[in-house]
Amino acid sequence: MRRADLIRVGVFVLAAVALFLLPRFISDFRAQQFAYVGIYFIALLGLNLLTGITGQISLGHGAFMLIGGYTTAILMSNQDPPLEFFGHAFTNDMRDIWTIPIAGLVAGLVGFLFGFPALRLTGLYLALATFAIAVAAPAVVKKFDGLSGGGGGINIFEVETRTRPVETTDPVTFETISEPIKILGLEIQSFNEWLYYLCWTLAMVMFGVAWLLLRGRFGRTLRAVRDSELAAASSGVNLARYKTFAFGISAFYAGVAGSLLAIATTFVNPDTFPIALSIFLLVGVVVGGLGSLWPLVFGAVFIHFMQIEWAQRVEGVIPDFVPILGDIDTDAPGAPAVAFGVVLILIMLAFPGGAAGLIRTLRSLTTRGYDRVR
Amino acid sequence: MRSPRLVLSALLLAGAIATGATAASSADPGITAKTILLGGTSPLSGPASAYASVARGANAYFKYANSRGGVNGRTITYTYVDDAYNPAQTIQATKQLVEQDKVFAIFNSLGTEQNEAIRPYLNQAKVPQLFIASGATTFGHDFKQYPWTIGFQPSYRAEGWIYGKYLARAKPGAKVAVLLQNDAYGKDLLAGLKQGIARSKVKVIAAEPYEVTATDVQSQIAKLKSSGANVLALFATPRFAIQSYVFANRLGWRPLIVNNAVSSASNIMTLASEGGTNKAVENSISIVFLKDPTDAKWRNDAAMKLYRSIMSRHAKGANVKDVYHVYGMAVAYETVKVLKAAGKNLTRAGLMAQTRKLNDASNPFLLPGIAIKTSATERFPIEQALLQRWSKGSWTSFGGLWGYRAG
Numbered sequence: 001m002r003r004a005d006l007i008r009v010g011v012f013v014l015a016a017v018a019l020f021l022l023p024r025f026i027s028d029f030r031a032q033q034f035a036y037v038g039i040y041f042i043a044l045l046g047l048n049l050l051t052g053i054t055g056q057i058s059l060g061h062g063a064f065m066l067i068g069g070y071t072t073a074i075l076m077s078n079q080d081p082p083l084e085f086f087g088h089a090f091t092n093d094m095r096d097i098w099t100i101p102i103a104g105l106v107a108g109l110v111g112f113l114f115g116f117p118a119l120r121l122t123g124l125y126l127a128l129a130t131f132a133i134a135v136a137a138p139a140v141v142k143k144f145d146g147l148s149g150g151g152g153g154i155n156i157f158e159v160e161t162r163t164r165p166v167e168t169t170d171p172v173t174f175e176t177i178s179e180p181i182k183i184l185g186l187e188i189q190s191f192n193e194w195l196y197y198l199c200w201t202l203a204m205v206m207f208g209v210a211w212l213l214l215r216g217r218f219g220r221t222l223r224a225v226r227d228s229e230l231a232a233a234s235s236g237v238n239l240a241r242y243k244t245f246a247f248g249i250s251a252f253y254a255g256v257a258g259s260l261l262a263i264a265t266t267f268v269n270p271d272t273f274p275i276a277l278s279i280f281l282l283v284g285v286v287v288g289g290l291g292s293l294w295p296l297v298f299g300a301v302f303i304h305f306m307q308i309e310w311a312q313r314v315e316g317v318i319p320d321f322v323p324i325l326g327d328i329d330t331d332a333p334g335a336p337a338v339a340f341g342v343v344l345i346l347i348m349l350a351f352p353g354g355a356a357g358l359i360r361t362l363r364s365l366t367t368r369g370y371d372r373v374r
Numbered sequence: 375m376r377s378p379r380l381v382l383s384a385l386l387l388a389g390a391i392a393t394g395a396t397a398a399s400s401a402d403p404g405i406t407a408k409t410i411l412l413g414g415t416s417p418l419s420g421p422a423s424a425y426a427s428v429a430r431g432a433n434a435y436f437k438y439a440n441s442r443g444g445v446n447g448r449t450i451t452y453t454y455v456d457d458a459y460n461p462a463q464t465i466q467a468t469k470q471l472v473e474q475d476k477v478f479a480i481f482n483s484l485g486t487e488q489n490e491a492i493r494p495y496l497n498q499a500k501v502p503q504l505f506i507a508s509g510a511t512t513f514g515h516d517f518k519q520y521p522w523t524i525g526f527q528p529s530y531r532a533e534g535w536i537y538g539k540y541l542a543r544a545k546p547g548a549k550v551a552v553l554l555q556n557d558a559y560g561k562d563l564l565a566g567l568k569q570g571i572a573r574s575k576v577k578v579i580a581a582e583p584y585e586v587t588a589t590d591v592q593s594q595i596a597k598l599k600s601s602g603a604n605v606l607a608l609f610a611t612p613r614f615a616i617q618s619y620v621f622a623n624r625l626g627w628r629p630l631i632v633n634n635a636v637s638s639a640s641n642i643m644t645l646a647s648e649g650g651t652n653k654a655v656e657n658s659i660s661i662v663f664l665k666d667p668t669d670a671k672w673r674n675d676a677a678m679k680l681y682r683s684i685m686s687r688h689a690k691g692a693n694v695k696d697v698y699h700v701y702g703m704a705v706a707y708e709t710v711k712v713l714k715a716a717g718k719n720l721t722r723a724g725l726m727a728q729t730r731k732l733n734d735a736s737n738p739f740l741l742p743g744i745a746i747k748t749s750a751t752e753r754f755p756i757e758q759a760l761l762q763r764w765s766k767g768s769w770t771s772f773g774g775l776w777g778y779r780a781g
Contacts (some may be wrong), residue, residue: 029473142585152487152588153461157494192473202410265462267491272462357493 005215012208019200023193024339032192032264033304038199039260040300042332043294044284045203045210048255052291053214054246055226056118062128062278063137064251066270068103068258073268074147075099076161096263097198103259104252111251115244122229134278138270144320153269162266164191195264202260206253211293213249222246270353287347289356298355304348306340395713402722404478410445410713411505412436412481413453413471420458424612425484427692428507429454431702432482432709434688439706445713446720452706453477459484461491468492472501479504479725482526485560486510489523497522502722504729505705505755509533511562514754518548522722524729524748526705528756530562530634531569533779534609537632538570539776540659540761541605545630547575551603553594553610553618556583556662563609563634584614586770595621604673607632612642619646622652631658635759639697640668643764650767661759662771663740664700669769677738704739708732708746708755730756743775754778 023031047061075094114133121129141148148154151210156162165188166179180187181194188194213219221242224232233239262268288299351358385770405409416429433452436714440449453475454627463484471477477504483489486508496503505526506513513525541548548638552567554560567577580601582594591614593753598606601623606622606629608615615637624630631654633643638660665672665681673677685694692699711734714720716724732755735745746755757778762771 014586027474029470032469032473139585151489155491155494157498181381261462266495267462267465269461269487269491271460271487276458 008211009278010202016104016204019204020197021347024198028190028192031190031196035192035199035264036261036304037297037300038196038203039264040284040304041203041259041297042199042206042260042283043281044286044288044296044299045206046257047281048288048293048296049222049248049253050246051285052245052289053219053226054222056243056246057251057282058130058198059122059127059278059282060137061250061254061281062131062273062275063133064107064254065258065277066137066141066268066273066308067107067110067251068255069262069268069272070141070148070154070258071103071106072096072099072259072262073156075102075158077154077156081163096156098164099127100202100256100259100263104256107255107258108248108252111254112244112248114251114291115247117135118247119240119243131275131278134275137274141270145214149269151269151271153267155267156262157266162184163194165189199260199264202256207293210253214293246330258301283344287344289354289355289359292354292356295304295354295356295359306343377434379687384537391551402478402720405448405720407449408695410448411453411477412479412709413448413455413473413475413477414467414481414483415457415464415467415471415484416454416457416484418454418456419590420460422459425698427508427696427698428484428705429482430689430692430701431685431699431700432706434684434699435703435706436710437688438684439710445710446718448720450710450713452481452569454482456759457483457488459488461485461487465486465491467496468495477501478720479722481505481709482507482702484508486557489513490626492525493520500722502725504725505709507701510558510560512558514517514752517753520554522726524638524726524753524755526708527701528635528661528663528759528778529566530559530609531566532754533635533759534563534566534568535570535778536566536574536661536759536761536776537607537659538567538572538574540570541576541632542571542574545576545605548605548630548675548679549577549579549601549603550607551598551601551629552578552581552609553591553598553612553614553729554581554583556585559636560609563607567607584610586611586750588614590614590621591617592621595627596625596674597767599625603629605630605632606638607634607766609634610637612637615640616646619652620648623648623652628654631732633654633658633660633764635661635663638662638762638769640666640695640768643769644767646768655764656766657765660762660764660769662746662762662769663756663774664704665741666697666740666769667700668695668697671771675748681739700739707737707739710736720781741771 022034043061047058050056050058076096076099118126118129142150163181165181168304178189180189188197221232221237224235224237225239227237227240260274261272265272284299284303285296286303288296353360382648388680392727414429416426417423418426433454436450436452437446444450453471455467455471457467464485471480480492480496481504483492484507489503489506490507490512500522503523507523507527508525509527509530511529511531513523514529517523541550552564554564564581580598580603582590582598584594595618608618608631610618615633619631643655643658646652665675665678667678667681681700682694685692685699685702689699712725712728713720716728730748730750732746732748735743737744737746741760744756744758748755758775760771760774760775762769
C-alpha cells in the first residue's frame with residue numbers, strides 16, 4: 001500500500017468511529033434525518049459511478065430506487081398470492097434486512113439490462129431515455145396493483161417482519177415495556193437509532209467497495225470511456241461490457257438505497273419515487289462534485305435537508321437584510337420550490353465544481369506548487 | 375452545611391423542585407401554560423397545491439382566535455409544512471412534527487393516501503390525527519382499529535348516496551354512466567351512489583375507471599356515451615372533470631351531469647364552460663356544505679363578513695373568493711371549540727374523548743342547519759349537505775338538507 005492510501009484508510013476509520021459515536025450527541029429525530037442522508041449518499045455513490053466516472057447521464061435513477069423499494073416492501077408484506085421463487089414461497093416472512101441485498105440485485109439486473117439499449121445512445125439522448133424510465137415507472141407500478149397496492153402503495157409500518165422495538169403491556173402493572181432491538185450483541189432502544197446504524201454501516205461498506213472498484217484498472221477504464229469513447233475503444237476497451245457493468249453496479253446502489261428508503265419511511269407508493277427524485281439525485285451529484293466520492297456526503301445533506309427542512313422554513317433561507325427582495329410572501333404557493341431553486345443557483349455560481357471542487361481549491365491554497373498540478 | 379435545619383430545608387426545596395419538574399413533564403407534548411402547538415401537512419407545492427388554501431384559511435382563523443384570547447388562556451400555534459402531496463414526504467414531515475417539533479396533535483393534514491400513510495404511525499404513538507382533510511370512508515369507518523383518527527368533511531360514500539337518492543326521486547328510471555378515479559376515493563363515491571339508488575328504478579349501466587396518471591379520459595367518455603345513459607356522474611379530480619365536460623360537448627352528448635364536490639369549485643366550473651361556449655356544464659348537480667364566498671346569497675351574511683375581515687387581516691394577498699379558505703376556517707372553528715371543551719387540563723386522550731361526542735350546529739362557515747355530530751359508535755362529523763345546480767355561471771342551492779343514513 002502506498003502512503004497516501006494508508007492515510008486514506010486511517011481517515012476512513014476515524015470517520016467510521018465518528019459516525020458510530022454521533023447518535024450519542026444528537027436527538028433521536030436527528031439520527032433519523034442523518035439516516036436519510038446515508039441513504040441518499042448510497043444512491044449518489046451509484047449515480048456518480050455512472051455519470052461522474054463513466055460519463056453516462058442518468059435522469060432515471062429514481063426508477064431503480066423504486067424497484068429496490070418495492071422489492072423490499074413486497075417481500076416483507078406480500079401474503080396473497082404468495083410469491084414463489086426457487087421453490088420458496090415468500091409469504092410475509094422475510095425480515096427487512098435480508099430483503100436489502102435482493103432489492104439491490106433485482107435493481108442491478110434491471111439496470112444491467114437497460115445498459116444494452118443505452119449503448120446506442122449518448123449524451124442528451126441517453127438523458128432522455130433514462131428520464132423516460134423515471135416517468136414511466138410510477139405508472140407501470142400502478143398497473144400491477146395486485147402486487148404493488150396501486151396508488152395507495154404498501155404500508156409496512158405494522159408488518160411483523162419489520163425490525164423495531166417491540167412494545168408490550170405488562171399484564172400486572174399495565175406499564176408499557178419496550179423490548180430493544182438486539183443485533184450483534186448490541187441493544188438499540190429506538191427505531192431511529194437502529195435505522196441510523198443500518199444505513200451508515202451499509203453506506204460505509206458501499207463507499208469502501210466503490211473506492212476499491214475505482215482506484216484500480218476498472219476505474220481507469222471507466223474514466224477512459226468518459227473522456228473519449230473512441231480512444232478507449234482503440235486501446236482495447238470493450239465499451240459494451242464496461243458501460244453495461246457501470247449501469248448494473250450503479251443500479252445496484254440505487255436499489256439498495258431504495259430498499260433502505262422503504263424501510264426508513266415504512267411505506268412505498270409510486271409517489272415515494274417521483275420524477276423529482278431522479279432530478280434531485282443528479283442535483284446531489286453535482287453539488288457533491290462530479291466524479292468525487294466522499295464529498296458526495298455534502299450532496300446527500302443538501303438534497304435531504306433542502307427538500308425536507310430548509311425549504312419549509314423559507315424565512316430562514318432568504319435573509320431579511322437583502323433589500324432587493326423586498327417583502328417576500330413566504331406563505332405563497334410554490335415558495336419552497338422557488339427557495340430551493342434560488343439556493344441551488346447561488347451554490348452553482350459560487351462553487352461550480354461542487355463540494356469536491358471547493359475542497360480541491362482549499363487544498364491547493366495550502367500545498368505547494370508541484371502538488372497543485374495533480 | 376452546618377445546621378441540620380438548613381440541610382432539611384435544602385432537601386425539601388430540592389424535593390419541591392423535583393416534583394414540580396415531574397408535574398410539568400407529565401403533561402402531553404405541545405402544551406405549555408400559554409400555548410397549544412398543532413401541526414399538519416399541506417400540499418404547498420406539487421400537483422395539488424390549489425388545496426394549500428385549506429391550511430392558510432385555518433391558520434388565519436387561529437390567528438383571529440388568538441387575538442380574541444385564544445383557548446382557555448392558551449394561544450394556538452399551527453405549523454403546517456409542505457409535503458408536495460407525496461405520501462412519503464407526508465410521513466417524514468409528520469415524524470418531524472411529532473418527534474422534533476413535539477406537536478400536541480396532527481391537524482387537518484390533507485389527502486387520502488397521505489393520511490392513510492401516517493395513520494398507523496400516529497395511532498401507535500397515540501398522537502391525535504384530528505379532522506383529516508379527506509372524505510375517504512375508511513377514516514370514519516375504521517375507528518376501532520385507529521381510535522386516534524377522525525375526519526371532518528362528508529365522506530365520499532355519503533356524497534354518492536345523496537346523488538343516488540336525488541336521482542331516484544327526481545329522475546326515476548334514469549340510466550347512469552359513471553367516470554371514476556381508480557382508487558378508494560372513486561370507488562367510495564360509486565358504492566355510495568349504488569347504495570342510494572337501491573330499491574329504485576335508477577340503474578348504473580356503465581362505469582369507466584381511469585388512473586390518476588392518465589393523460590386524458592377521452593376514450594372513457596366515448597364509451598360511456600355509447601352506453602346510452604342519460605345521466606353522467608363524474609367522480610373525478612378537477613383536471614379530468616373539466617376534460618369530461620369538454621369531450622362530452624364535442625361528442626354532442628347532453629346528459630344530466632353529476633359532478634363531485636372535489637371538482638365543483640366555481641373556478642373549475644368556469645374553466646369547464648370554455649368561456650361560456652360549452653353548454654354541457656349547464657344544470658350540473660353537485661353537493662355543497664360550506665358557504666361559498668362567490669355566492670351572492672351570503673354577501674351580507676355575518677359569518678362571511680367575519681370571513682372577509684379575517685382574510686384581510688390575517689391572510690393578506692390571498693384570494694378571498696377561494697372556497698378552500700372557508701373550509702379551513704370551518705375546521706379551525708370546530709378545533710377551537712373542541713379544544714375549549716377539553717378544558718384547561720388539556721391532554722391528547724381528553725381531546726379525542728371530545729371528538730367522540732360532538733354535537734354542534736353553530737359552525738357559522740357551514741350551511742345553516744348542518745350539525746356536526748359524532749358518537750361512540752359513529753365517527754363521521756359532517757354527514758349533511760345541500761344539492762346545488764350550476765346555471766349561468768354560478769351555483770344555486772336547492773331543496774332541503776340531505777342527511778346520510780347508513781344501511
